[in-house]
Amino acid sequence: MGGVCCRPTPVDFDGDVTLFHFVLLRCVGKGAFGKVRVVQHKQTKDLYALKYINKAKCVKMKAVPNVIQERRLLEEIDHPFVVNLRYAFQDDENCFFVLDLMLGGDxxxxxxxxxxxxxxxxxxxxxxxxxxxxxxxxxxxxxxxxxxxxxxxxxxxxxxxxxxxxxxxxxxxxxxxxxxxxxxxxxxxxxxxxxxxxxxxxxxxxxxxxxxxxxxxxxxxxxxxxxxxxxxxxxxxxxxxxxxxxxxxxxxxxxxxxxxxxxxxxxxxxxxxxxxxxxxxxxxxxxxxxxxxxxxxxxxxxxGKKANFDASHELEELLLEDNPLKAKTRKANQENFSPEMRQMEEQFTTYDFKKMQRRSYFPHNQQQLISTATATSSGMASSRPGTPAHDLRGENGVSINGHSLELNGGDHDAMRAxxxxxxxxxx
CATH class of the missing domain: 1.10.510.10 (Transferase(Phosphotransferase) domain 1)
Known part of the structure; x- marks a missing residue:
C-alpha cells in the first residue's frame, strides 16, 4: 500500500531536458558555485560530466555574465579536442552544463x-x-x-x-x-x-x-x-x-x-x-x-584501473553535504526575481544536442553551426568539464579553473574577481 507513493516520477524524454533525465553518480570535483559529478542519461545510458552552478552563489560573486558567456560559447563549439556541451538547463537553484565525460584525468x-x-x-x-x-x-x-x-x-x-x-x-x-x-x-x-x-x-x-x-x-x-x-x-x-x-x-x-x-x-x-x-x-x-x-x-x-581524480570529493559528498543534489520540479516565481536571477532565467537557455542545431549568439558571427559530433557512449568518454569559478582549485586535477582571474577592463561584461x-x- 505504501509502495504506491514511492513510485518514480515518469520521465518525459520528448520534453525539455531536466535533471530527471539523468541518474546521479559519483562526485568528482568541487568549486565555489557547485560541483562536478558523473551522470548517466536514463534513456541512452550514455555517461556525461554534470557541472552545476548554484545561482545564489553565482549572483553573490558577480559571476552571472561569465556563466552566460560560457553557456553561449559552448553551444557554438564542436570539435574533437574540445570538451563539448551536450545539454544545458536549469532549475530553481542551479544552472547545469552536461558535457562529455573525461576518464583520463587532466x-x-x-x-x-x-x-x-x-x-x-x-x-x-x-x-x-x-x-x-x-x-x-x-x-x-x-x-x-x-x-x-x-x-x-x-x-x-x-x-x-x-x-x-x-x-x-x-x-x-x-x-x-x-x-x-x-x-x-x-x-x-x-x-x-x-x-x-x-x-x-x-x-x-x-x-x-x-x-x-x-x-x-x-x-x-x-x-x-x-x-x-x-x-x-x-x-x-x-x-x-x-x-x-x-x-x-x-x-x-x-x-x-x-x-x-x-x-x-x-x-x-x-x-x-x-x-x-x-x-x-x-x-x-x-x-x-x-x-x-x-x-x-x-x-x-x-x-583505467585507477581513479584519475581526487576521491575525497565523493567522500565529502557522502559525509558533509547538507543539501545533496536531486531532481526537483520547478517552482520559480519570476515576479520575485532580482535582475541577476532574471538574467540567468532568461539567458541560460535550454540546449539538447540531439534536438537542436548549434548556433552563435554573437552578432558578428551569426552563421548556423550544425553539429557533426555524436553522443559519447558509456565506454568511450571523451572529456571532463572544468569548474565554473575563477578562484577554485580542486585537488589532483579535477575541477578546475584553478587560479585564473579576470579584472574588469572593458573588454566585455565580465565578473570582477x-x-x-x-x-x-x-x-
Missing part, C-alpha cells in the same frame, strides 16, 4: 604524478591542442586560460581543451583587461598594451615547456617578480635539456614563446600560422590527416 594530475612527460607525448598533445585552438580562432573565440589543469585526457589518451568561463569572442579591437592564470599569461597581457587571440599560442608554449621539463619557463616568488620574468627574462633551458627535448622541439617551444605576437608560432592570419606549425620538422611523426578522427594511437594511455594566486604559480 594534465596537472599526470604532471604532478610523473614529474614530466616524454617529448613524443607532449608533441602529440600540442598537435591535438593546436588543432582545437585554430578551430576556436577560426570562429573568433579566444580561450584565455590554457594550462595543464584545463587540458583533459580521455581514457585512450587524447587531449581535450576545457573551461571557457573567461573565454570570449574577439574582433579586430584589441583587448585590455587582465584575464587568465598569471603564470600562463602572454607578456602583452601584462604590459597592458592590448592583446588578441595570439595569447592562446603563448599559453600553449608555456604548457608544452612545463610538461617536458617539469617546470615553467618563467618564474618569480611574487606577482611582480613573475610579471617581470614573463615580460623581460630571456628564455632559458634547464640543464641537460637536450636529453629531454630534441632541437626541433626546442625550436617550436621558442617559437611559441616569442614575445612579439607577429612573429609567434601559430599567429599568422588566415590560418597560415597553424599551417606553418604543422609543417615544422618536429611534427613529422604526426599524421595530420587522421589526427582529428582519433585514428592514431596516443603515446600515453591513462591507467579577486586575485587568488597559488604559490605553485611562482616556484
Amino acid at each position: 594534465l596537472r594530475f599526470h604532471l604532478e604524478r610523473l614529474g614530466s612527460l616524454e617529448e613524443e607525448v607532449v608533441r602529440f598533445y600540442v598537435a591535438q591542442l593546436s588543432s582545437a585552438i585554430q578551430f576556436l580562432h577560426d570562429n573568433n573565440i579566444m580561450h584565455r586560460d590554457i594550462k595543464p589543469d584545463n587540458i583533459l585526457l580521455d581514457e585512450r589518451g587524447n587531449a581535450h581543451l576545457t573551461d571557457f568561463n573567461i573565454g570570449l569572442k574577439f574582433s579586430e579591437k584589441r583587448l585590455m583587461g587582465v584575464a587568465g592564470s598569471m603564470a600562463y599569461m602572454a607578456p602583452e597581457i601584462l604590459t597592458k598594451r592590448g592583446y588578441s587571440y595570439q595569447i592562446d599560442w603563448w599559453s600553449l608554449g608555456v604548457c608544452a615547456y612545463e610538461l617536458i621539463f617539469g617546470r615553467r619557463p618563467f618564474r618569480g616568488r611574487t606577482n611582480n617578480d613573475l610579471s617581470y620574468s614573463i615580460t623581460k627574462d630571456p628564455l632559458k633551458w634547464p640543464e641537460e635539456a637536450e636529453k629531454k627535448c630534441s632541437r626541433p622541439g626546442m625550436q617550436v617551444l621558442k617559437g611559441l614563446l616569442e614575445r612579439d605576437p607577429t612573429r609567434r608560432f601559430g599567429c599568422k592570419p588566415q590560418g597560415e600560422g597553424f599551417q606553418e606549425l604543422r609543417r615544422h620538422p618536429w611534427f613529422k611523426p604526426i599524421d595530420w590527416d587522421t589526427l582529428e578522427s582519433k585514428e592514431q594511437i596516443p603515446p600515453f594511455v591513462p591507467d 579577486e586575485r587568488m594566486m597559488n604559490e605553485k604559480d611562482y616556484d
Whole structure:
C-alpha cells in the first residue's frame, strides 16, 4: 500500500531536458558555485560530466555574465579536442552544463604524478591542442586560460581543451583587461598594451615547456617578480635539456614563446600560422590527416584501473553535504526575481544536442553551426568539464579553473574577481 507513493516520477524524454533525465553518480570535483559529478542519461545510458552552478552563489560573486558567456560559447563549439556541451538547463537553484565525460584525468594530475612527460607525448598533445585552438580562432573565440589543469585526457589518451568561463569572442579591437592564470599569461597581457587571440599560442608554449621539463619557463616568488620574468627574462633551458627535448622541439617551444605576437608560432592570419606549425620538422611523426578522427594511437594511455581524480570529493559528498543534489520540479516565481536571477532565467537557455542545431549568439558571427559530433557512449568518454569559478582549485586535477582571474577592463561584461594566486604559480 505504501509502495504506491514511492513510485518514480515518469520521465518525459520528448520534453525539455531536466535533471530527471539523468541518474546521479559519483562526485568528482568541487568549486565555489557547485560541483562536478558523473551522470548517466536514463534513456541512452550514455555517461556525461554534470557541472552545476548554484545561482545564489553565482549572483553573490558577480559571476552571472561569465556563466552566460560560457553557456553561449559552448553551444557554438564542436570539435574533437574540445570538451563539448551536450545539454544545458536549469532549475530553481542551479544552472547545469552536461558535457562529455573525461576518464583520463587532466594534465596537472599526470604532471604532478610523473614529474614530466616524454617529448613524443607532449608533441602529440600540442598537435591535438593546436588543432582545437585554430578551430576556436577560426570562429573568433579566444580561450584565455590554457594550462595543464584545463587540458583533459580521455581514457585512450587524447587531449581535450576545457573551461571557457573567461573565454570570449574577439574582433579586430584589441583587448585590455587582465584575464587568465598569471603564470600562463602572454607578456602583452601584462604590459597592458592590448592583446588578441595570439595569447592562446603563448599559453600553449608555456604548457608544452612545463610538461617536458617539469617546470615553467618563467618564474618569480611574487606577482611582480613573475610579471617581470614573463615580460623581460630571456628564455632559458634547464640543464641537460637536450636529453629531454630534441632541437626541433626546442625550436617550436621558442617559437611559441616569442614575445612579439607577429612573429609567434601559430599567429599568422588566415590560418597560415597553424599551417606553418604543422609543417615544422618536429611534427613529422604526426599524421595530420587522421589526427582529428582519433585514428592514431596516443603515446600515453591513462591507467583505467585507477581513479584519475581526487576521491575525497565523493567522500565529502557522502559525509558533509547538507543539501545533496536531486531532481526537483520547478517552482520559480519570476515576479520575485532580482535582475541577476532574471538574467540567468532568461539567458541560460535550454540546449539538447540531439534536438537542436548549434548556433552563435554573437552578432558578428551569426552563421548556423550544425553539429557533426555524436553522443559519447558509456565506454568511450571523451572529456571532463572544468569548474565554473575563477578562484577554485580542486585537488589532483579535477575541477578546475584553478587560479585564473579576470579584472574588469572593458573588454566585455565580465565578473570582477579577486586575485587568488597559488604559490605553485611562482616556484
